[in-house]
Amino acid sequence: MSEPVVFDHDSACLRGNPLGDPHRRRVEVHLPPGYDGVRRYPVVYWLPGFGARPSLTHRPLAFGGSVADRLGRAMAEGRVPPALLVVPDCTTAYGGSQYIDSAACGRYAGHLAEVVAEVDRRFASLPGPAGRAVAGKSSGGYGALVAGMTTGLFSAVLAFSPDAGFEHCYLPLLPAALDTVRAAGGVEALLARRDTGPHDVPFMVAMSIVAMGMCYADTPGTAPADALPCDPVTGLFRDEVWQRWLRHDPVRMLPAHAGRLAALGLLHLSVGERDDYGMHWGVRALHAALDAHGVAHAYREHEGGHHGIEHVFTEALAQLWRVWGETETGACAA
Numbered sequence: 644m645s646e647p648v649v650f651d652h653d654s655a656c657l658r659g660n661p662l663g664d665p666h667r668r669r670v671e672v673h674l675p676p677g678y679d680g681v682r683r684y685p686v687v688y689w690l691p692g693f694g695a696r697p698s699l700t701h702r703p704l705a706f707g708g709s710v711a712d713r714l715g716r717a718m719a720e721g722r723v724p725p726a727l728l729v730v731p732d733c734t735t736a737y738g739g740s741q742y743i744d745s746a747a748c749g750r751y752a753g754h755l756a757e758v759v760a761e762v763d764r765r766f767a768s769l770p771g772p773a774g775r776a777v778a779g780k781s782s783g784g785y786g787a788l789v790a791g792m793t794t795g796l797f798s799a800v801l802a803f804s805p806d807a808g809f810e811h812c813y814l815p816l817l818p819a820a821l822d823t824v825r826a827a828g829g830v831e832a833l834l835a836r837r838d839t840g841p842h843d844v845p846f847m848v849a850m851s852i853v854a855m856g857m858c859y860a861d862t863p864g865t866a867p868a869d870a871l872p873c874d875p876v877t878g879l880f881r882d883e884v885w886q887r888w889l890r891h892d893p894v895r896m897l898p899a900h901a902g903r904l905a906a907l908g909l910l911h912l913s914v915g916e917r918d919d920y921g922m923h924w925g926v927r928a929l930h931a932a933l934d935a936h937g938v939a940h941a942y943r944e945h946e947g948g949h950h951g952i953e954h955v956f957t958e959a960l961a962q963l964w965r966v967w968g969e970t971e972t973g974a975c976a977a
Contacts, residue, residue, distance in 0.1 A: 664736055682767060693851050823846060912943070
């Protein structure tokens with residue numbers, strides 16, 4: 644793909660947010676091959692994972708290209724339908740927002756809706772949910788699922804290695820995260836490492852657990868240590884806090900939102916069978932729950948882990964052809 648179009652959006656939803664994070668946010672837009680500003684195209688909203696840059700222009704590894712380059716090439720070759728590819732910035736001081744409206748972190752589901760409206764205003768996009776898909780990996784996959792459950796903005800959801808089945812994807816990480824917090828000298832000392840580093844894997848895992856607690860907290864001004872499912876000093880479990888986390892688990896959210904997911908043109912779940920963070924068991928649980936509720940979906944377990952799986956994105960987005968259709972000129976029909 645050519646260089647993206649980048650614009651700043653002044654977010655009413657993020658103005659005065661509890662963490663004091665910027666309300667002016669960058670939006671990255673990759674234009675499909677042949678885009679001329681006249682013919683209208685569908686839009687894929689891509690939600691990055693926890694701690695990731697809000698961009699698809701960087702190569703994640705020394706091998707292969709960026710996600711934007713991979714998808715641009717697939718669009719040019721007709722393997723993926725031509726579409727605008729939009730990346731919003733929903734990061735927070737803790738590294739990620741889970742793309743939800745959080746009393747402790749800010750209104751990021753609202754911000755995402757603002758970005759959708761602004762893209763429709765600025766670009767030749769197909770209006771309405773029928774021309775929109777939302778996709779992402781890890782926390783971004785979680786955000787895509789929740790957006791598909793709760794917003795009505797999208798006709799397709801593609802979730803790669805999403806946070807789901809919280810007993811599987813979060814609780815196994817908790818002991819090591821607590822060890823990292825303790826070694827740092829407490830939660831506040833861990834947070835101080837955001838500026839100084841080292842930003843190694845133990846730090847990122849511990850930060851992700853702290854961030855999840857803040858995202859799922861229901862009271863403004865919640866202290867990060869109080870948002871954890873257990874006391875970070877004694878290890879005593881806090882059942883009431885954990886129950887608050889579980890209310891945000893897609894597996895538990897499903898009964899109330901199965902109808903909206905069933906109405907999607909495409910619901911795709913993908914996970915590595917040896918995911919580094921145990922996401923495969925949570926996604927398996929979500930897959931089983933969707934079957935139990937009669938929600939049609941595509942499900943794939945691939946041979947990879949949590950990282951270096953960019954190739955599966957192209958394969959999955961190819962399914963959007965059957966959602967958006969195809970004209971003789973290769974542009975998607977309304």
